[in-house]
Amino acid sequence: MKQSIFFFLFFSISYMYGQGAQMLNEGRKWVCEESYFFLENSPVKRYLQEIAGDTIIGGFTYKKILTDGVYCAALRQDGEKIYMQLDDDGVDERLLYDFGLKIGDMFGALEGEQLQLLVIDTIEVNDVRYKRMKFWKPERYAQSEGKIDTNGWNECWIEGIGSSHGPINFNGFLVLGPENRMQECWYDGHIILSYSDFKIPPTEGTETCFMQCATPTIAYAGERLVFSCETPGAECVYEIKCADEGSGRGSEVSLSRTYEIRVHATLDGWQDSDVAVATIGWRDGRPVMEGFSSVTLDGDGSCDVNGDGTVDVADIAKIIDSMAK
Secondary structure: OHHHHHHHHHHHHHHHHHHHHOOOOOOOEEEEEEEOOOOOOOOOEEEEEEEEEEEEEOOEEEEEEEEOOEEEEEEEEEOOEEEEEOOOOOOOEEEEEEOOOOOOOEEEOOOOOEEEEEEEEEEEEOOEEEEEEEEEOHHHHHHOOOOOOOOOOOEEEEOOOEEOOEOOOOOOOOOOOOEEEEEEEEEOOEEEEEHHHHHOOOOEEEEEOOOEOOOOEEEEEOOEEEEEOOOOOOEEEEEEEEOOOOOOOOOOOOOOOOEEEEEEEEOOOOEOOOOEEEEEEEEOOEEEEEOOOEEEOOOOOOOOOOOOOOOOHHHHHHHHHHHHO
């Protein structure tokens, strides 16, 4: 009896979470539409893509994809990755999906355009749970200054179903070209997911993590530290420490006069950048000036005060003296 209950629970869990992962099941069909959806009254072309039998290419077994009954490509699945083959010689294989991507990962669309994965969550459709992954063009997200609508996307995947643009988005993301949309996904005579399901609220497990701010640079210019970040609207957060700071007892203290500057960039809706570190002063009796993107003592000068082509103790001493004023 316990064994029967175990197999029943195992089957139920496998059905709930496992059925969705079988995108290349024999008989799977996708009803798709192609149109200039951004134009009012644009004509719509409807077509059917389906899995129809096996084929061997380059030593691998693929599933044949038919578009309106005509062979167009072959797909094979290897773990969480799905590959597409366009040629019979096995040379032109492309990675079409990678459902193992992590938040922030980049993925190249068919036309070579890079998209970034910014949202992963779970949805439930007809008692089956699916993993959903939303991608944006990095430049679109950058222009939004971290305020992009997370209900939208440039590309949306559902594991076991494919993309919101259909199993294969041959048109890519052409600016003025037609757009493909998957309207229905059929299996075993039933609609298992529709286009509207790509937009339903998540059931659980939402993981949202936006793009990371660019790592700032640290420059020294005319008695000032200058922080710069390439992310529009980002704010630099800095911390400056001097190794001579401290307290204690005794009759003698050695001064190293070494400063450590640490700075990172932050912006609402974005991940904080990596920390940039610069050091200026002496270390073990030798001059140290590390981590700066550029150094100038005045508007036209450089950190090489005496013009001998090197930064020596005298150069750094002048900079440190100016910093300590």
